[in-house]
Amino acid sequence: MKQFNEKLAKWINATPSNDAGINNIQVPGQVEHLVWQNRYKEPSAYELDFVQQLIQAFSNGVTELNDLVLSLNQQGFRNDAGELWTVENFSTEMQRLGYE
Template structure:
């Protein structure tokens, strides 16, 4: 099973593809069902740990940005550069990961 959609990487460019739809016609019953259709690659270990800690925070009822950032720092989760979180760096990271 694919854990990401390899065809998405070609669509990440800001310029339209000149090959849109090329070799993408699906024959009923013969196409592969991609579970992770919206991923162009597998998540990194860092991204998986961030998701795990965000789920933990939400399960504990943390919903405000400042409280979330404080909890991530208290639990020892650092950003990808190894630095403590700030509200601004967390928002920047969410924008980057959300593309």
């Protein structure tokens, strides 16, 4: 099973083609359905760890952003730069990881 959408990786920062739909026409019954339609790459170890830390926080009943940031810091999980979490850098990281 593919872990990311290979076509999406090619489309990021791509210039528009003059040949609309070239190599992208879907034939009914022959469409390859991907589990991860919107990923352009496999998640990094940091991203997978981040998910686990978020799951842990939510499992402990955290529902507010300030409490989530506090929980991540208490769990000892740092951002990709190795810094403590703040509301600001958490929001920035969510935008970055959401591929805007």
